[in-house]
Amino acid sequence: MALILLIDDDPQVRTVLKGFLQIGGHRVVEAENGRQAQKQLLAEQVDLVITDIVMPESDGFEVIMSSACTDTPPKIIAITGGSPNLTQQTLLAIAQRMPVNKVLAKPVTCEALLTAVQDALAAPAPHKLS
Amino acid sequence: MKQIFKNISGLKSMFTLFLGRFLPLALFTLLAGGAIFLLERSSHLDLLYKFGKIQSVDERSPLTCALQQHQLVTISTVTLLALLIAAPIAWMRALRQRNDLIVEHQNRENLRSIKLLLDSTIEGIYGTDEKGRCILANRSCARLLGYSSPEQFLGKNMHQLMHHSHADGTPYPETECRAHRMITIGTAPALVTDEVFWRQDGSAFPVSYSVHPIQEQDRIIGMVCTFVDISERRQLEDQLRHAQKMEAAGQLAGGIAHDFNNILQIISGNTQILQYDLKQTSPDPPQLQEILKAVERGTALTRSMLAFSRKQTINSIPLELNQLVKDSQLLAQKLLHKNTTLHLELTEAALIITADEVLLQQVLFNLITNARDAMPTGGTITVATAERLLDEQSIGGTKDRKPGTYAVLMVQDTGQGIPEEIRQKIFEPFFTTKEVGKGTGLGLAMVYGTVKQHGGFVQVESQTGQGSCFSVFLPTVAACLMPNRNGTP
Numbered sequence: 001m002a003l004i005l006l007i008d009d010d011p012q013v014r015t016v017l018k019g020f021l022q023i024g025g026h027r028v029v030e031a032e033n034g035r036q037a038q039k040q041l042l043a044e045q046v047d048l049v050i051t052d053i054v055m056p057e058s059d060g061f062e063v064i065m066s067s068a069c070t071d072t073p074p075k076i077i078a079i080t081g082g083s084p085n086l087t088q089q090t091l092l093a094i095a096q097r098m099p100v101n102k103v104l105a106k107p108v109t110c111e112a113l114l115t116a117v118q119d120a121l122a123a124p125a126p127h128k129l130s
Numbered sequence: 131m132k133q134i135f136k137n138i139s140g141l142k143s144m145f146t147l148f149l150g151r152f153l154p155l156a157l158f159t160l161l162a163g164g165a166i167f168l169l170e171r172s173s174h175l176d177l178l179y180k181f182g183k184i185q186s187v188d189e190r191s192p193l194t195c196a197l198q199q200h201q202l203v204t205i206s207t208v209t210l211l212a213l214l215i216a217a218p219i220a221w222m223r224a225l226r227q228r229n230d231l232i233v234e235h236q237n238r239e240n241l242r243s244i245k246l247l248l249d250s251t252i253e254g255i256y257g258t259d260e261k262g263r264c265i266l267a268n269r270s271c272a273r274l275l276g277y278s279s280p281e282q283f284l285g286k287n288m289h290q291l292m293h294h295s296h297a298d299g300t301p302y303p304e305t306e307c308r309a310h311r312m313i314t315i316g317t318a319p320a321l322v323t324d325e326v327f328w329r330q331d332g333s334a335f336p337v338s339y340s341v342h343p344i345q346e347q348d349r350i351i352g353m354v355c356t357f358v359d360i361s362e363r364r365q366l367e368d369q370l371r372h373a374q375k376m377e378a379a380g381q382l383a384g385g386i387a388h389d390f391n392n393i394l395q396i397i398s399g400n401t402q403i404l405q406y407d408l409k410q411t412s413p414d415p416p417q418l419q420e421i422l423k424a425v426e427r428g429t430a431l432t433r434s435m436l437a438f439s440r441k442q443t444i445n446s447i448p449l450e451l452n453q454l455v456k457d458s459q460l461l462a463q464k465l466l467h468k469n470t471t472l473h474l475e476l477t478e479a480a481l482i483i484t485a486d487e488v489l490l491q492q493v494l495f496n497l498i499t500n501a502r503d504a505m506p507t508g509g510t511i512t513v514a515t516a517e518r519l520l521d522e523q524s525i526g527g528t529k530d531r532k533p534g535t536y537a538v539l540m541v542q543d544t545g546q547g548i549p550e551e552i553r554q555k556i557f558e559p560f561f562t563t564k565e566v567g568k569g570t571g572l573g574l575a576m577v578y579g580t581v582k583q584h585g586g587f588v589q590v591e592s593q594t595g596q597g598s599c600f601s602v603f604l605p606t607v608a609a610c611l612m613p614n615r616n617g618t619p
Binding site: 010012013015016017019020023054081105106107108109110 | 388425
């Protein structure tokens, strides 16, 4: 049982992923873009962040980089379905080089997401990125 | 010009020309003088004899001597005068002849250079009189129309010879001919590019031609037509148009992939949640599993679309094509129905290529699936490999193909074959001849995209009723790049 911040601009996708996480017995707070997520992160200490990469306003890469620079960086799972300009594979490859615990490709199954959450929560706390 | 003068003086110098004119004149004058002298002398002597001044005509007396002296002086003077007049006349005539020779020589030179110009162009050129009969033609004209020499056209009606029908075979009357209109109404289009000319063997080629009038005192008495065979240009244009279409389709595919993945996520996610919720109370309804299977197919489709759009990142490694085919054989067999046999014809030579193993296997599976679907009642699918060396000539100017050594993967079926009219379209995304629900149409588009991404190309040979053969050409690499899989040197 953990507190997870879920960031995705598509409300229907958010509902689905929230449903998955609730099946796993987790508590979920939602944000629809990177900017909103920053506010949530300041207000609440979460155990894990699950973020989409391609979003309007402030994208997933920004969330990853800015939260990695905080004093207590959260664990992060990035999840993407590609973008009109960059393919899923390219985005996943970029995300893998960033301070994230796991990178997943859409569509993701309930099982795969919950396993990734489990692994991320069990992993040691990340260090602040200087 | 200097050259011409030199040639002329070499041929016949001015002096010989002059002598040629002057000597006959001089000889004639001298002979005439001599004859006059003899005639006058005998008539004078006759008169003197009649009047009894001398006893006989042969008598030598002071009188006859004086007469002879007088005659010699006057006739010599007259002859000399005549020679003096003859000399400038002869000179003038020599001069005129020399000028004639120069003009004639110049004409010959001009004619030669005009003929050289005509024969050295790639464009076919012919001219006709006002009735449309050929009055001139160059070598390219004969070559393009399949004749052995341009003289064969002379006097023939050019329209009836090589412009008699439209591309679709319907007759093209001379009265409507856009080239001939230059003669009849004095105007013609600047450039015609949508017609065909017919060769001697009865075949036609797309042509681009322009017409120029032949005028004589404001009256058009004929025309000259210049033309080129534009088959190759047409072919390149078609290729370019096709490539652009594929590019646009690829961009579209890349563009929708993102949204598509989100939609699939929503469908599959909700199904899984529903499955979870229902599991608590009753057994799992099989329909939910079917939805998830459909999502899986949708996911595979997105992946194919991206492969087609050439945006998918590929993980290329050096691999041996024959080995890949052998490794895929078992899986490929599973794609086939019982009435279809899979036959391998692999070359002995090692075919080392750089490729993404998974994608290339997908290419092979797609081709095998297509071959299977082309034979609903069963048959044989032959998968063969070969090494081919392609030079500039065998590539035939195709822009996206480079000369070199290629590994060829061929998938041959014994099905119905692909009709000519749809062969061009088979690599387009979503093009399918299968019944609705049996194919998405991305199979061959994926093959096209992936092979292109690997620096290769696909060729299709097909004869109606005799099956089709898809050949995938992939550039080979040097064998030394191949990692030794056993780890032993």
